[in-house]
Amino acid sequence: MATGSFSLPAREPFELASVALSHGWVQLKPFDYDPEAHALTYVASVNGAVTQVTITELVDRPGVSVTGDRRLSPSARSALGSQVTWMLGLDQDLAHFYELARGEPKLAHVIDGAHGRILRSGSFFEDTVKTILTTNTSWAGTKRMVAALVDRHGSQHPADADRHAFPTPAQLAAVDPAELREAGLGYRAPYISELARSIVAGETDLEGVCESTAGTDEIRKRLLAIKGIGGYAAAVLLMLLERYDFVPIDSWARTMVSREWHDGEPVGDAEIKAAFERWGTWQGLAYWFWAWSQA
DNA sequence: GGTAGACCTGGACGC
DNA sequence: GCGTCCAGGTCTACC
Numbered sequence: 001m002a003t004g005s006f007s008l009p010a011r012e013p014f015e016l017a018s019v020a021l022s023h024g025w026v027q028l029k030p031f032d033y034d035p036e037a038h039a040l041t042y043v044a045s046v047n048g049a050v051t052q053v054t055i056t057e058l059v060d061r062p063g064v065s066v067t068g069d070r071r072l073s074p075s076a077r078s079a080l081g082s083q084v085t086w087m088l089g090l091d092q093d094l095a096h097f098y099e100l101a102r103g104e105p106k107l108a109h110v111i112d113g114a115h116g117r118i119l120r121s122g123s124f125f126e127d128t129v130k131t132i133l134t135t136n137t138s139w140a141g142t143k144r145m146v147a148a149l150v151d152r153h154g155s156q157h158p159a160d161a162d163r164h165a166f167p168t169p170a171q172l173a174a175v176d177p178a179e180l181r182e183a184g185l186g187y188r189a190p191y192i193s194e195l196a197r198s199i200v201a202g203e204t205d206l207e208g209v210c211e212s213t214a215g216t217d218e219i220r221k222r223l224l225a226i227k228g229i230g231g232y233a234a235a236v237l238l239m240l241l242e243r244y245d246f247v248p249i250d251s252w253a254r255t256m257v258s259r260e261w262h263d264g265e266p267v268g269d270a271e272i273k274a275a276f277e278r279w280g281t282w283q284g285l286a287y288w289f290w291a292w293s294q295a
Numbered sequence: 296g297g298t299a300g301a302c303c304t305g306g307a308c309g310c
Numbered sequence: 311g312c313g314t315c316c317a318g319g320t321c322t323a324c325c
Binding site for chain 3: 132134135136137138141187188191227228229230231232233250251
């Protein structure tokens, strides 16, 4: 067996903290981030074995060091390497976005700060479930629901009963929707259950969406066909797929666009779309990293 | 295609 | 401490 540590290269510019703190995912289990140590941790299921992974930034070149808390076989190391590369978008090319951002004072900060990558979970299934759990609730509610899923239904770490991986589709498909409802998911419980069962039954290929070369509109249609995914959630998931053609319009977007361009007057979807339309296929990213005048 | 009401939970608020 | 109201996206029924 090989040791549990290895490194992965990243395309420049890269800063681990910029990716880790790109949105709230880092606050959701099984992620954790230590700002003092600049270390991102994630409880992963690698080839069926639960491993806590610690990711730190390399000091001598762009990239990260990945350390598992157990010895990794060559195949496990390869699988984990692919997973971490995907989660951090290490090979993502944002050169065109930076070119555009250079000419916009509200986006110029993304270049120096190496912003642009958005943290992803270990699987697109996990990202989809988490996104559904962000809808129609507070952030505290999202954290509580995700924690309930992970703690109750995720595979347990062999050395620590308090640590669990995010549950697989098979694990969630086996759970009675009523139990998910009681766990605090409320009306979202049947959505999660139906999605998990559909994947297990082979009716939905969520991970295949990541590799798809289909157009963004087609991918969006597939996402909108999932119960619980509406316009906002689809836009968030498309962003995680590096497709930035849509702005995720939620209450926060309404507030910020209203303050930025409409003197606090209420705005509709049309005004929000109009505000970022000029950024074309980068408009979602422009919105995400916009330096708003008022927080 | 557009709109209204329901869904569920937790936090804020008034009494 | 209790009850009420509200915010947060999406779904469904209806027009």
